[in-house]
Amino acid sequence: MAATIDVDQEEENVLTASPIGRGSFAECSTRIEIFSEGRYRAFVQDLECMWRWEIHRDGDFVQEGCSLSESSSREAVGHVVSFYQRRDLGDVSRADVQT
Numbered sequence: 012m013a014a015t016i017d018v019d020q021e022e023e024n025v026l027t028a029s030p031i032g033r034g035s036f037a038e039c040s041t042r043i044e045i046f047s048e049g050r051y052r053a054f055v056q057d058l059e060c061m062w063r064w065e066i067h068r069d070g071d072f073v074q075e076g077c078s079l080s081e082s083s084s085r086e087a088v089g090h091v092v093s094f095y096q097r098r099d100l101g102d103v104s105r106a107d108v109q110t
Contacts, residue, residue, distance in 0.1 A: 045085050046092060050099070053088040055081060064088050068095065 045064070046053035051073075055064045058077075062084040065075045074091055078084040 043081075045081075046088050048092075049096075051092050051095065053092065055084045055088075057081070066091055066095075 042054040042056050044052060045055050046066075050068050051066060053064060053066045055062050061077045061079060062081050063075065063077050064084045064087065066073045066088060073095065076087055076091070078087050
């Protein structure tokens, strides 16, 4: 016997932006700051089924993601922030060469 799935028209286009605004950790009281160095800060929030993390540069949102544990969130944030910091150094090096 084959199972059938009833999909509503509203659910077909999952890439459509939600009319409900995405809340930032900046306004969230349950956030935990896990990283603060130079221009970058990162926060996590325990959602019970996963840990949501968010990275900010100079107070502006940069990237978000999720992990299965707080420790894996810290590891993921470390990798992403490292990428952005290396890119920042590259931007400075190119500016020095142009002047």
